[in-house]
Amino acid sequence: MTALLPSPRRLYIQEVSVRDGFQNEPIFVPTDTKVDLINALGRTGLAKLEVTSFTSPKAIPSLADAEEVLARIERVPGVEFTALVPNVRGARRALMTRLDEFNLVMSSSETHGLANLRMTPEQSLEQFREIAAVVDSRVALCASLSTAFGCPFDGEVPPERVLGLVEQIVHLGIRRLTLCDTTGMAHPRQVYELCARVVERWPEVELAAHFHNTRGMGLANALAALQAGIIRFDSSIAGLGGCPFAPGASGNVCTEDMVHMFEAMGFDTGVYLEALIACSRRIAQIVEHDVPGQVMKAGLSTRRYPVPEGLRKPSG
Amino acid sequence: MTALLPSPRRLYIQEVSVRDGFQNEPIFVPTDTKVDLINALGRTGLAKLEVTSFTSPKAIPSLADAEEVLARIERVPGVEFTALVPNVRGARRALMTRLDEFNLVMSSSETHGLANLRMTPEQSLEQFREIAAVVDSRVALCASLSTAFGCPFDGEVPPERVLGLVEQIVHLGIRRLTLCDTTGMAHPRQVYELCARVVERWPEVELAAHFHNTRGMGLANALAALQAGIIRFDSSIAGLGGCPFAPGASGNVCTEDMVHMFEAMGFDTGVYLEALIACSRRIAQIVEHDVPGQVMKAGLSTRRYPVPEGLRKPSG
Numbered sequence: 001m002t003a004l005l006p007s008p009r010r011l012y013i014q015e016v017s018v019r020d021g022f023q024n025e026p027i028f029v030p031t032d033t034k035v036d037l038i039n040a041l042g043r044t045g046l047a048k049l050e051v052t053s054f055t056s057p058k059a060i061p062s063l064a065d066a067e068e069v070l071a072r073i074e075r076v077p078g079v080e081f082t083a084l085v086p087n088v089r090g091a092r093r094a095l096m097t098r099l100d101e102f103n104l105v106m107s108s109s110e111t112h113g114l115a116n117l118r119m120t121p122e123q124s125l126e127q128f129r130e131i132a133a134v135v136d137s138r139v140a141l142c143a144s145l146s147t148a149f150g151c152p153f154d155g156e157v158p159p160e161r162v163l164g165l166v167e168q169i170v171h172l173g174i175r176r177l178t179l180c181d182t183t184g185m186a187h188p189r190q191v192y193e194l195c196a197r198v199v200e201r202w203p204e205v206e207l208a209a210h211f212h213n214t215r216g217m218g219l220a221n222a223l224a225a226l227q228a229g230i231i232r233f234d235s236s237i238a239g240l241g242g243c244p245f246a247p248g249a250s251g252n253v254c255t256e257d258m259v260h261m262f263e264a265m266g267f268d269t270g271v272y273l274e275a276l277i278a279c280s281r282r283i284a285q286i287v288e289h290d291v292p293g294q295v296m297k298a299g300l301s302t303r304r305y306p307v308p309e310g311l312r313k314p315s316g
Numbered sequence: 317m318t319a320l321l322p323s324p325r326r327l328y329i330q331e332v333s334v335r336d337g338f339q340n341e342p343i344f345v346p347t348d349t350k351v352d353l354i355n356a357l358g359r360t361g362l363a364k365l366e367v368t369s370f371t372s373p374k375a376i377p378s379l380a381d382a383e384e385v386l387a388r389i390e391r392v393p394g395v396e397f398t399a400l401v402p403n404v405r406g407a408r409r410a411l412m413t414r415l416d417e418f419n420l421v422m423s424s425s426e427t428h429g430l431a432n433l434r435m436t437p438e439q440s441l442e443q444f445r446e447i448a449a450v451v452d453s454r455v456a457l458c459a460s461l462s463t464a465f466g467c468p469f470d471g472e473v474p475p476e477r478v479l480g481l482v483e484q485i486v487h488l489g490i491r492r493l494t495l496c497d498t499t500g501m502a503h504p505r506q507v508y509e510l511c512a513r514v515v516e517r518w519p520e521v522e523l524a525a526h527f528h529n530t531r532g533m534g535l536a537n538a539l540a541a542l543q544a545g546i547i548r549f550d551s552s553i554a555g556l557g558g559c560p561f562a563p564g565a566s567g568n569v570c571t572e573d574m575v576h577m578f579e580a581m582g583f584d585t586g587v588y589l590e591a592l593i594a595c596s597r598r599i600a601q602i603v604e605h606d607v608p609g610q611v612m613k614a615g616l617s618t619r620r621y622p623v624p625e626g627l628r629k630p631s632g
Contacts, residue, residue: 216573
């Protein structure tokens with residue numbers, strides 16, 4: 001009866017709102033506010049926090065305070081801190097901070113790579129190699145593979161192409177990988193099939209999935225990835241985020257909605273849902289616009305309403 | 317590799333926006349507008365349309381024009397027309413129209429039944445028996461079981477209780493059944509397990525699933541129901557709808573988002589997605605407020621964006 005769903009086990013939730021979310025906001029969130037939010041998130045039981053980016057401050061001014069943020073945040077034992085590192089220059093800056101992981105990003109598709117990173121996938125792989133050469137063993141490297149389920153410019157990205165890129169990434173010695181549905185094009189069958197192939201072929205790789213809810217399929221895709229054996233998930237509180245180079249894309253999968261679903265299903269995410277929702281309410285105040293998160297509005301599914309007054313069995 | 321997902325097959329999409337959606341709007345949608353919308357929906361390939369309710373016009377004034385709507389709409393061959401029929405009085409009114417199906421609604425839980433229908437589940441079953449006695453064989457009866465996955469007042473609804481109610485419904489000779497997650501409390505494991513038990517025990521029953529996206533799990537639950545063998549799904553264009561007696565509940569699963577997911581996965585819903593999205597845009601204009609539908613905003617996942625001008629491989 002329960003054959004289709006994996007047995008309850010530990011899942012790892014990786015929060016990207018402070019980087020992926022704030023990067024897409026038109027305002028500069030003050031450093032104090034970022035530090036407070038990261039410190040609060042660090043106490044919610046999340047496994048990993050992507051806290052900033054070492055992109056050029058000119059390219060992404062909203063994250064220009066990367067060093068200061070990293071110098072000031074509290075380190076919570078058991079919580080990993082990561083940041084986006086786009087190139088060797090960024091890696092050298094990041095090496096001066098105490099990060100557990102560098103998140104290296106490349107596109108699976110040529111046009112998205114050129115539009116978003118000004119690099120073809122091949123050029124990105126060369127960057128990865130150069131970054132890996134300057135990083136010492138105290139820092140883990142994670143490769144995030146954008147548009148792994150489809151490109152808004154080039155369309156379909158064949159699974160064989162993705163598998164070929166994964167092979168080259170693994171060949172560089174990188175043992176953490178995130179398959180990203182950057183603009184919400186993935187559907188559950190595709191997610192299941194691609195994730196199952198990567199899990200099967202590279203069992204030694206710590207594989208994560210990163211979905212967007214652009215077309216409403218975010219949690220259905222997370223479910224399909226779970227069924228394929230994925231236990232690590234990127235997400236963003238309140239559903240914040242998107243991709244500025246993929247018009248129409250809106251919102252990463254919402255962390256508290258995903259945690260709520262997994263916990264209801266009997267999985268242990270390690271996350272204190274109430275504390276997480278408090279962070280979501282805070283981030284909604286920070287960005288000053290409506291956010292896509294559902295559970296923060298509706299309450300948990302265990303929420304009970306008082307029985308309406310005067311309610312009684314009608315006679316007859 | 318694909319063992320977890322059923323092979324592509326025909327699915328049947330049952331549209332509830334005109335009844336379930338409009339019932340919850342504060343405005344009275346003019347009869348002309350309803351008729352135009354139903355006629356447009358009838359040409360989109362949907363399998364069934366719930367077009368109105370034979371509840372007392374005093375109780376639900378927004379659907380007081382049931383007879384006129386049914387007299388004026390076009391009947392499309394292959395499309396079933398159904399309406400909510402709450403009691404024998406409503407059934408006698410409905411019998412004067414040309415409906416293919418009467419949708420009988422009851423709650424799985426006592427307090428929701430009393431709050432929403434002023435009937436306990438036992439009293440509802442007695443009503444079903446009385447309605448079945450006055451209906452002739454030209455009309456199919458469908459029983460919709462509200463709060464089958466949880467009650468906002470009483471909390472958990474044990475699956476054994478739901479199975480017991482299904483048994484009594486089937487015993488009345490009713491061969492169509494909808495399991496409803498009225499206030500969005502269901503999660504995918506629960507959906508899979510309960511649906512699989514009903515499918516297995518009553519293979520002769522035409523079983524449908526009705527989900528709400530209140531906590532973001534709508535499409536994940538639809539996926540789980542599909543995996544359990546369900547091929548009929550209620551939904552509402554633009555995600556319109558809710559339950560006035562369950563505060564906090566917002567939005568049925570969005571029809572076009574669900575159809576988009578199923579079609580991307582290779583299932584045949586029979587629905588022309590573009591025509592359906594045109595209806596969703598129309599309904600958003602009618603209700604004059606923001607609607608939850610995602611695909612109507614983001615476009616299909618096959619949407620392509622023009623390659624940004626001046627994009628070229630950087631040298632090096």
